[in-house]
Amino acid sequence: MGSIYLIRHGQASFGADDYDVLSPVGIRQAEVLGAHLAQLGTRLDRSLSGNLRRQQHTANTTLEQLRAANIDAPALEVDAAFNEFDADAVVRTLIPGMLAEEPEALHILRNGPSNRAEFQRLFAKLIGRWIAGEHDQPGLQSWQGFVEQVNGGLERLLEQADSKQNIAVFTSGGTITALLHLITGIAPAQAFELNWQIVNTSLSCLKFRGSQVSLASFNSHVHLQLLKTPELITYR
Known part of the structure; x- marks a missing residue:
């Protein structure tokens, strides 16, 4: 193998x-x-x-x-x-829809290095929305699109590889x-x-x-x- x-x-x-x-x-x-x-x-x-x-x-x-x-x-x-995947694009695109429930979101994102725990919590929440596929928007690569991109690379690698x-x-x-x-x-x-x-x-x-x-x-x-x-x- x-x-x-x-x-x-x-x-x-x-x-x-x-x-x-x-x-x-x-x-x-x-x-x-x-x-x-x-x-x-x-x-x-x-x-x-x-x-x-x-x-x-x-x-x-x-x-x-x-x-x-x-x-x-x-x-x-x-x-x-x-x-x-373009994490910045995910954040920019999805953060407006979260501001009602996360009013401090922009402040947290701008000060991520000094508040890593809150940044991670918010980022994980944004990723959850992204992978759910319910908030896809034009111009933003979807989770499914990203998976297909990665799968294409794996398939090319395997096609060219010796066992x-x-x-x-x-x-x-x-x-x-x-x-x-x-x-x-x-x-x-x-x-x-x-x-x-x-x-x-x-x-x-x-x-x-x-x-x-x-x-x-x-x-x-x-x-x-x-x-x-x-x-x-x-x-x-």
Whole structure:
């Protein structure tokens, strides 16, 4: 059987003007991941990411660590199907319909870094509306549309894959969530409950034979845990 390693990007720049940039912690997480894979002697036949900078930076930093250990690492391929959903667009589109029941919503969203618990509560509520499909609006990618996007990327990957290949996909939490939904049949709401637990640079492993795919492991971040440095274990 072949293996697909779903790797969430390192910590991005939450609260900054440009979220799509790895923070110093995110860069360190990717370095630690690459060193850990090198120590294990992991050999990858292919590596892919979406076209987001945080995904590609994580991928290239990880692959550089493998090469530094004299382990051949494949060039990074890009497939936008593995991009994250546009969370900003979801918030902008759906927040007006929530203001009556959440009058402090705009204040919470504008001050997310200083009030992470309230931000997460509100964001989870918005995601719940999005995945329910009852608030779809023109111009906003629906949850179902996002799932179809991710499924297209998975199908392309499998069509091109050899049955014994090890393939790394550097992606995002929402994309991993969509794949969990597709592969295990778990309901979207339950999949997103798992989403909130996905650690930056964690690995989830899929096993495949032909077009048959199963989940082998989820959210492993032992490479961070071994350092006994709690600040490297992040979720955004």
